[in-house]
Amino acid sequence: MSLQDNLNALRDEGLAKIKATDNLKSLNDIRVALLGKKGKITEVLHGMKNLPAEEKPKVGAFANTVRDTLTEALTSQREKLEELALDAKLNAESIDVTLPGTPVAEGEPHVIQQIIDQMCDLFMGMGYQVLSGPEVEEERYNFEMMNLPKDHPARDMQDTFYLSSEILMRTQTSPMQARTLETHDFSQGPLKMVSPGVVFRRDTDDPTHSHQFHQVEGLVIDKHITMADLKGTLLLMVHELFGEKFNVRLRPSYFPFTEPSVEADITCMNCAGKGCSVCKNSGWIEVLGAGMVHPNVLKMAGVDPDVYGGFAFGVGPDRFAMLKYGVDDIRDFYLNDVRFLTQFSKKG
């Protein structure tokens, strides 16, 4: 048998073995047996030294081809077996992806806080400052400076917790109007502010009354602020907080610190304005009070009402949250049941 025949035989035998192998270890054994230092191909190649010189290149080239063929076959078989092994491993590793994920302990902002933040962010975007005032207030700011002199019947609308005859728990965030009007330097530009905070009323707690709740006051004073601006501002706020499909309407009302005074209704969220029991068939829900700042309020704070004027509004985030989410008991906001608090995830 010639050397060449020998090589052919070794190649065919080797290729068959390689193809038949089903694991990486025996594949390696085949490689060593054929191409290793003491492998059969290596041995054959060693035998070349006995060949005549003119045959050497020819056989040598053939031998290299055989070796390359075998190497290639080994490599491809190895890759194939490795792929199979990986598949098997991955298969063994598969898990039930429907098992619950590991919970992340993250707390939520209070729903009223979310509404307050949303409002503050909106108004800051329009150049309003956010200001917070004292919760224990002087009667002067809470009432007198808001055009509610002593014995004004409108004071009956706001039953008050007093600490003394002069000091009280603020019944509204409106005193921040007087406080900022007093200190604002109009030479530096208009006054635009919102003031969120907690307020107190002498009310017995029930599903729709709470002795503690929140308000956000808004105030814009400049030389040419109009009631149309108030209407546009309230519409923008309602769109931001409730959505574009909500509309606003104004109705006449009365507050001592604004003239004209209005109450704003928004489209009923329960029936989308069609009329239902929630909105007493009107299609509208009352949400806030507003108006053009009363000249007396400006005067008392040292601002000339002939030059400056503007609008103010007061919003109840508690009421907003009740309407927006259908919360039917205001006390839920202050009892802090974890099952209640965690329902209002941040929606941005």
Added chain:
Amino acid sequence: MKIPYKWLKEYLDLDVSAAELGEKIERTAVEVDSVASPSAGMKKVVVGEIVAMEPHPDSDHLNICQVNIGEAEPTQIVCGAPNAQVGKKVIAALSGARIADNIKIKKSKMRGVQSNGMLCALQEIGFPESVVPKEYVDGIYFLPDDAVPGASVFPYLGMDDDLIDIDVTPNRGDMLSVYGTTYELAAIYDQTPRLNHPDVPENTDQKAADLITANVDKDLAAIYKLRVVQNIEIKPSPMWMQIKLWDAGIRPINNVVDATNYIMLKYGQPLHAFDLDKFHGKQVNVRLAQPNETLTTLDGNDHETNPNDIVIASEDAPIMFAGVMGGLNTEIDDTTKNVVIEAAVFDPIRVRKTAQRQNLHTDASQRFERGVNHGGVQEALDAAAQLMHDQANGQVAQGTVTGSDQDVQPVLVDITIDRINKVLGTELSVAEVTSIFTRLGFGVEEHAGLYSVSIPSRRWDITIDADLIEEVARIYGYDNLPTTLPTGQMTLGVLSPAQRQIRATRTSLEAAGLNQAISYSLTTEKKAAQFALQPTALTKLAWPMSSDHAFLRTSLISGLLDDVAYNEARKVKNVALYEQGRVFYREDDQIRPTEEEHVAGVLTGTLNDSTWNDHEAKVDFYQMKGIVEHLLRDLAVVGPVEFEATADYPDMHPGRTAAIFVHGHRVGFVGQVHPRVEKQWKISETYTFEMNLQMLIDMQKSDDQYNPISKYPAITRDIAMLVDANVTNQQVLEVIKKRGGAHLTQVKLFDVYTGSKLPADKKSLAYTLTYQDKTKTLVDEDVTKAFEKVEKFLESELDAEIR
């Protein structure tokens, strides 16, 4: 105030539905609480005539009535009313009828006798008992004799009308009357109302001034007028008047009292009728109450007067709380012959206070509090006198007795068209604005856009130009205003540094797993005093509503523990909450407390509930402390943060509480709630912290938090040591850090062991020390040298046994 629609139609041509009218009033004037017909939901309630009646054989109070309901044969109805009477026209609910409260009437047998319906009392067809005429309160109602059997009863009782219930704001007292509302609607619908005015027949030679005189303190009653009507005949008022009264919520009584109430409803001017023959003398005094004076009011209740109450006195005896309620001692009764009618304007504040003090909120006081038309007093008085003449055959004495009076002139308010448009953002023309003022019934003079508007006394709420702008805006319609946003000089809208840090605090604690709570600031005396970070006097409300909310909190923790208790009582065992808000500190001599921003948290149960792949870890001190450390890191306060064991807080566990120091300042504490206090709140093991957030906000913040990361590798060495059990981690750290050398960058505790393998008074602590140089690779020998120095000092300073 409930206004019957038909009454308004007497003066105006209105063809809109009552609901539309209500909507219009609400959009233009005042809120409307409801628009409803008294007969809504009721049917088959007809006039019946009792033609025969015999006692029920098996009952001591039922009668078997044969009732003519307009059919060929009478129908049989069993009735238990004590006043059932043959010949009377009554209210019959037939089989299939619906009466008040949606009750359905069916044929039935009553103790074996067939009954084909029910004879009704007014209450049974929806009348509030407070308006049912007294003689019919305990029985069935008798309709007028000319009522037609079988016809619906609703028109006879005014129940086919619609009632518009308006909720009048304090400034629109003028609308607490049918005339006031008529004027308002006339403006809205641009009509001229057909109002009638009284024409008093003074049909006797008797002069009123000879019968009575009035001595009035003008400060108490700016206007005070009396008329006298003699020889009246007391009887029930005509049906049309009774209907108007009960529709408006007022009980018909007799033709004199009803006349005063009717005029009040019509004009808004409260009136009072006294029985002249019950007066002690000829003089009526309007004055403040004197000490020890008492008055029994018409409702039968006895009152002690207050020196600030205005009373009407006959000679010296009080006969009325002025503007509030009359006295029983001068009541109009069935025998009354001679009547004094009073029309006045009393000081609104005093009336309001008296109504509050005596708890007598009446239709009269409600109107006086909001003001009445000073220009309409005489007309109302005359109208009442005329009614008593017409309906009680009274003789009206000559003249009005005037105790005090005012010259009431229209108020002039100037305004320009430009001002109106500037405030409203509109482009209204002079013609449009003039038309609005005219529709409102105001006098208008206009030159080149400058208005002088003359306001009639019936609109006493209008005194300044802003009031006129409101009138223009609402009649023009708020829907018609443009929608714009403020323009002008740019302003900056950003959070202040303090507001930013408060937000960062919230975000940080939420990221750590705590939910934001908002608790009550007002609490009990005991809770208000607990957990305070510093000694403080408590702040009490002057007139709390309940002891639960009587004191201002001095700590946020007590509110959070209320929340924990609320949750645990509802089987919610895992509670992780924080609160950010104000607490209230006070010095003894301060009235107004100081408000300080605080932050606090509570943890109970577990922060991570057990899951299918992990066990729950019960919350402990270190978890709460970790949250505090996390927060302080987020706030980037400059300076070391230290925790020091403390037993200073009586409501905290003395062995598991640390005072928190930042840069040497005590800012708060963290620890376990004292088990005794846990018991007080009925809660399980709870960890908490509270810090003075204001202090943290005011502290210097690190702007430069970046430290370049060394390009050179770090070398770590572990050290384990045995120390006395009372040696703290803090002590060990201090030694390591002090003696660690320049390249020691981090010390991390990785094991604490006490237990059976160690002596009882010993514990084992193990730390990893990390060494790194920013400028070069550290040499092993240098680290070893530094490390050995640490070991040596731990041995010498803390008596540590290095293992």
